[in-house]
Amino acid sequence: MNPTPETEPLLAAARSALAQVLDPEIGENLVDLGVVADVALHGQVLRVTLIPTSATCPMADVMKDDAAEAVQHVCPPGVEVRVDMDWDTVWSPDRMSPTLRERFGW
Amino acid sequence: MVNTAFQVPPALAPAPLPRWALAAVVLLALLNLLAALGGGLVRLGTLPAGAVGPTGPQAVATHGALLMAGFFGTLIALERAVALHRGLWVPALAGLGGLTGWVLGAWQIASVLWVLSALGLLGLYLWAGWRRAVSQSLLIEASGAMALVLANLAFGWGLSVQARLAWSAFLVLTIAGERRELGRLLRLPGFAHPALAVVLSGLFMSVLLCLRMPDAAQILWWLCAAALSVWLLRFDLARYQWRARGWAGHTAICLTVGYGWLALAAVVGLAGWPVAWHLLWLGFVMAMVFGHAPIMLPALAGWRPQPTRAALWPLGLLGLSLLLRLGGSVSASGLLLAMAGATHVLALLLFGLVMARAVRRGR
Numbered sequence: 001m002n003p004t005p006e007t008e009p010l011l012a013a014a015r016s017a018l019a020q021v022l023d024p025e026i027g028e029n030l031v032d033l034g035v036v037a038d039v040a041l042h043g044q045v046l047r048v049t050l051i052p053t054s055a056t057c058p059m060a061d062v063m064k065d066d067a068a069e070a071v072q073h074v075c076p077p078g079v080e081v082r083v084d085m086d087w088d089t090v091w092s093p094d095r096m097s098p099t100l101r102e103r104f105g106w
Numbered sequence: 107m108v109n110t111a112f113q114v115p116p117a118l119a120p121a122p123l124p125r126w127a128l129a130a131v132v133l134l135a136l137l138n139l140l141a142a143l144g145g146g147l148v149r150l151g152t153l154p155a156g157a158v159g160p161t162g163p164q165a166v167a168t169h170g171a172l173l174m175a176g177f178f179g180t181l182i183a184l185e186r187a188v189a190l191h192r193g194l195w196v197p198a199l200a201g202l203g204g205l206t207g208w209v210l211g212a213w214q215i216a217s218v219l220w221v222l223s224a225l226g227l228l229g230l231y232l233w234a235g236w237r238r239a240v241s242q243s244l245l246i247e248a249s250g251a252m253a254l255v256l257a258n259l260a261f262g263w264g265l266s267v268q269a270r271l272a273w274s275a276f277l278v279l280t281i282a283g284e285r286r287e288l289g290r291l292l293r294l295p296g297f298a299h300p301a302l303a304v305v306l307s308g309l310f311m312s313v314l315l316c317l318r319m320p321d322a323a324q325i326l327w328w329l330c331a332a333a334l335s336v337w338l339l340r341f342d343l344a345r346y347q348w349r350a351r352g353w354a355g356h357t358a359i360c361l362t363v364g365y366g367w368l369a370l371a372a373v374v375g376l377a378g379w380p381v382a383w384h385l386l387w388l389g390f391v392m393a394m395v396f397g398h399a400p401i402m403l404p405a406l407a408g409w410r411p412q413p414t415r416a417a418l419w420p421l422g423l424l425g426l427s428l429l430l431r432l433g434g435s436v437s438a439s440g441l442l443l444a445m446a447g448a449t450h451v452l453a454l455l456l457f458g459l460v461m462a463r464a465v466r467r468g469r
Contacts, residue, residue, distance in 0.1 A: 024401040026288065027347055027354025033291075054287045055238035056231070056247065058189040061122050062404045087238045093291060104346065105293035 007041045010075065014039045014046060017070040024059050030067060034095025037086050039071075046075055048083045051091045060085060120191045127194055128406050131184050134201025138176030141208045143451060145169030151440050152447030164208050171261055173387070174273035175220040176204025179254060181395075182280055183223060186230045188405055193233075196226035217262030224254040242303070243287035249310050250279030256313055267320045270383065271327055272313045277391050282306055282334065285361075288343045298341050305333045324375070328382065332372035338365040353400040353413050360397030360421055364390045367428070374432070381435035388450060389428050396421050396457055403465065411464035420457035427453055 018039070019031040030036050030050065038049040048067055052060055064083040072081045093106060144160025146169045147153040156162050165172065179200035187193045200223040207216030231248035257272030286302065308330035316323035339345075342365070347358035367389025375382030400417060403409045427449030434442030 022352050022354070024352060024404070025354060025357060025398075026291070026343070027350025027352050027358075052238075053290070054189075054284075055234040055241065055244055056186055056189045057287075058185040058405045059401060060189060062401075090239060091290075093293070096291070104291050 011039050013074040014071045017074045018067055021066045021070050024062060032097040032100045044078055045080045045082055049086050051089050052085050053091045122191055123194050131197045135177055135180035138172050138201060138204035141165040142169050142173035142177055147447045150447035151444040164211055172204050175258055183227045190230055190234060193230045196223050199223035217258055220258040224258050227251040243283045246283030246286055246306055247280050250276045253313050268316045271316045275309055275313045281394050285342050291343055294341050302337055305330050328372045328375035335365050335369035335372060356417050357397040360393045363421055364393030381432055384431060409465045410469035412468035414464050417460050420453045423456055424453035
């Protein structure tokens with residue numbers, strides 16, 4: 001769903017919050033790692049979609065919880081946060097931020 | 107501000123596994139670890155043999171099986187079950203297998219339970235490939251599960267040399283698969299990934315070769331282990347992350363130290379000294395455990411330990427204990443070996459204490 005002038009501040013705040021959440025094993029934030037596929041507001045539900053880097057990573061739920069907690073803090077009362085994993089989309093290094101790509105030799 | 111034209115679909119994924127059930131399986135794993143440690147300490151002369159319990163004859167005779175199939179079989183399968191939200195019976199069977207053997211002495215039943223659990227682990231990887239994504243790292247981890255199946259079969263048939271190598275392959279391939287996954291973040295030279303595939307294939311081939319030619323298989327195993335250590339030291343993500351925030355820096359340091367132990371184990375193994383196996387298990391594998399435990403606690407128990415560099419002290423103590431072990435083994439000194447055993451356990455206890463303190467200070 002395309003952001004509107006009304007929703008953009010909240011979505012930007014949500015993205016900023018996600019940039020404070022670290023992948024527990026890599027120690028880099030979710031936005032720079034490129035695992036944040038989408039942040040969208042549907043009614044009173046702010047939905048965050050993450051792309052996993054591993055099919056069998058036991059820390060995926062921890063990342064979801066951390067992301068939900070961080071985003072909930074920037075949401076006004078009444079907005080529910082839902083974080084989902086998109087198992088159909090394959091993560092690739094192209095998704096990383098330019099800074100991180102440079103650090104990792106890309 | 108809000109748009110009501112879109113209905114958010116209900117979550118399709120199954121709920122995470124209940125914490126009480128995870129705690130029960132972790133308890134099974136820890137009981138296997140207790141028995142394995144007790145048996146190991148008696149073997150080293152650190153503790154006197156007991157009539158029953160962790161220092162009893164069952165634990166002493168099957169120390170390795172309890173650690174590999176019992177403890178690590180449970181732990182690694184538990185991680186996969188947590189990740190996939192299914193299959194908790196897989197680690198539960200591995201843990202119960204160890205208890206069946208250790209407490210009841212019913213080792214044939216234990217080996218059947220372990221084989222079923224290993225097949226279950228393989229099934230979990232197949233499910234992950236079917237419903238999530240197939241990747242080279244998943245195939246590597248699945249090959250580790252296949253090695254576990256072979257190891258547990260070999261144990262049931264009384265083939266201890268073959269079981270030892272196959273259990274080791276289970277651990278090394280599982281770790282290598284996880285590192286290969288994270289290796290996607292890095293831009294590596296074109297030959298790096300094919301080279302890793304060749305090395306890991308060699309490790310798996312040594313498991314098969316061991317069925318007919320155990321001596322040649324062990325040479326192949328240690329050659330490939332040496333190559334793997336070089337690959338990990340040169341190409342793994344860990345070297346970029348020593349100063350990373352949170353626990354990631356701790357994990358990276360533990361991993362790098364573990365790679366060093368893998369290299370030393372390979373050199374010692376090629377020299378023909380049996381102590382190489384314990385350098386591999388306690389140096390390389392246990393460094394992985396120390397490195398990953400703080401980041402696994404939130405997934406398994408919901409605890410958020412506060413990051414602390416003090417968590418590296420047990421790694422140093424474990425290293426000291428391994429040097430004692432190496433010295434004791436080479437010089438055939440019973441005193442040094444007994445001291446090594448005590449220091450192994452001290453390192454584990456210290457790690458437990460540091461983690462408990464970090465959990466208390468965390469969230």
